[in-house]
Amino acid sequence: MDSRYDTGEEIAPERANNIIQDLTYVAVLKDYGREVPMAAPEGYDPSLFACSCINPVCPGDETEKARWSSEAMLNYGRLPNNKYMINWPLSGNDYYVNLTEMGTREREKALKDAKQRTLPFVWFIRNELGYSNLAPADDEFPTADSLPFIPYYRESRRIHGKVRFTLNHITEPYDQPDKLYRTCPAVGDYPVDHHHSAYTGPATLPDLSFYPVPSFGLPLGTLIPEEVDGLIVAEKSISVTNLVNGATRLRPVVLQIGQAAGRQTWKELKISGL
Amino acid sequence: MPGGIWGEFKNALTYYYGDESRLKTGWVSNVMFEPSAGNRIFSEMAAAEPRLTVLRNARVEQVKRRGERWLISVRTTGGMIRYSSPILIDATELGDISKMCGVKYDV
Structure with a gap:
């Protein structure tokens, strides 16, 4: 989790920690x-x-x-x-x-x-x-225990992208110095929903259940690494704050992220004539 | 919001189950479906793209930079396959390819 002094998000914890969602x-x-x-x-x-x-x-x-x-x-x-x-x-x-x-x-x-x-x-x-x-169910997953191949991961590495999308961009999109709302290939409308009830370590975590947000656009710059060329990042590894991941991790958003990544790849290949 | 490819997927589910109301079986979401139905729809979407190759039971073992291209080694049940590409999308669950590519990140 990021510190509020780093992200400028009021409801973020004071100090950063390395706790991810359950x-x-x-x-x-x-x-x-x-x-x-x-x-x-x-x-x-x-x-x-x-x-x-x-x-x-x-x-x-x-x-x-x-x-x-x-x-x-x-x-x-x-x-x-x-x-x-x-x-x-x-x-x-x-x-x-x-x-x-x-x-x-x-x-x-x-x-x-x-x-x-x-x-x-x-x-x-x-x-x-x-x-x-x-x-x-015996007719869903072809695995020995009939469980899925992978669990539901709620949180991934969050890359350092061309932009970092914070909760402030969601709650006050028109009042930010960077006009990220003009650059959005994907939309979301789910609140900040963090799962931490299974965490039993020493850190004290803020209560973040269903912090409400308006519908939002997700900027393309969150998919583009800041320093590495030739790579576009999708799924939940995009450049968002820990709090925002609680809203962007939802499947409707993540599917659109994949689509935006594919479209951006096509555009870049076309521009460079490859 | 049924935006983009999510909307396409949701429409395919509605068609599969016959009616949008049939997706509202639970209360965690208004779009509930069997994983096997989702797999079938995504597999059909992928099969409709002639330029797309899907590798199942495969794992990216290594990514290296050579000039302006990425060299990617993928372990499959049929042995190692090597690709070279000017651009790469990391859609792994945990950003493993981004790490192989040297991207900085937070956890």
């Missing part, structure tokens, strides 16, 4: 319409998920934490054809790990650990909440 190893469950077997996960600890929703396992003094019924929790990520995307941030399967500087093997190990947050949560849903008709 990731989620999503599972897609299928309603098989009957009780289906599933292997019990190792080291299952129901207390991790006790207050994920209103249920008898949630201790009396913590019931305030459990805000939704188990049905509402499952319907959060309900998909067509009686499937359920399990991506539940409240004592669910959000997981903290920063993989950016890890090597391939270290990442594989870390992601195995991330799955060990998701599979026990699925087990909790089956065992404690009574949904033994739900199990990982």
Whole structure:
């Protein structure tokens, strides 16, 4: 996270830190319409998920934490054809790990650990909440455990681009010295939504849930590295502040970023006659 | 906002499921779909581009600069493939190619 003194964003923390947003190893469950077997996960600890929703396992003094019924929790990520995307941030399967500087093997190990947050949560849903008709869908991912190939990463490296897009450009686009709003190939309208509930380290993090923003345009200069030529950066690695990543990480924005990267590449090749 | 290629994708999902209201099955989003449906639509979009080659189960191992071009080594199930290009797009999840290219970044 960037410091407010670096970015000029009022709600940023005072001091920079190296905390990124939680990731989620999503599972897609299928309603098989009957009780289906599933292997019990190792080291299952129901207390991790006790207050994920209103249920008898949630201790009396913590019931305030459990805000939704188990049905509402499952319907959060309900998909067509009686499937359920399990991506539940409240004592669910959000997981903290920063993989950016890890090597391939270290990442594989870390992601195995991330799955060990998701599979026990699925087990909790089956065992404690009574949904033994739900199990990982057998017709979604061609993997041994029927889980996706990769988790949902919310935050990536953020490159130093030709411009750095801050929350101030979103909230007061016309009052900034640089008129970035004139240069936007992509749009977004989702609030700053940061997931940090799985982080348990020492840093104190600001409360950033759903900080509201108006609809915004994302400037092209966020895709172009400041110092390296011949490279255009897409996905979530664009030149934005940590806070802005909470709004630009959403799929509608990220898909448009990819499209803008492709179009810019074509333009540059055309200009240089290649 | 159904802008750009996102709008195209959303329209394809609507067509696939028959009606926009059928995408509103959950409350995290108004566009809910099975990953297999998304994969099918993106694969069809890619297959419609004659100049596009898609490599699956592949990993970029190395990126080097030679003059005005990038030399890219990609490990695939069929062995190493080498490309040379004046321009490169990093669309990895964690910006790994940007790092290989020497781009400065924050975490």
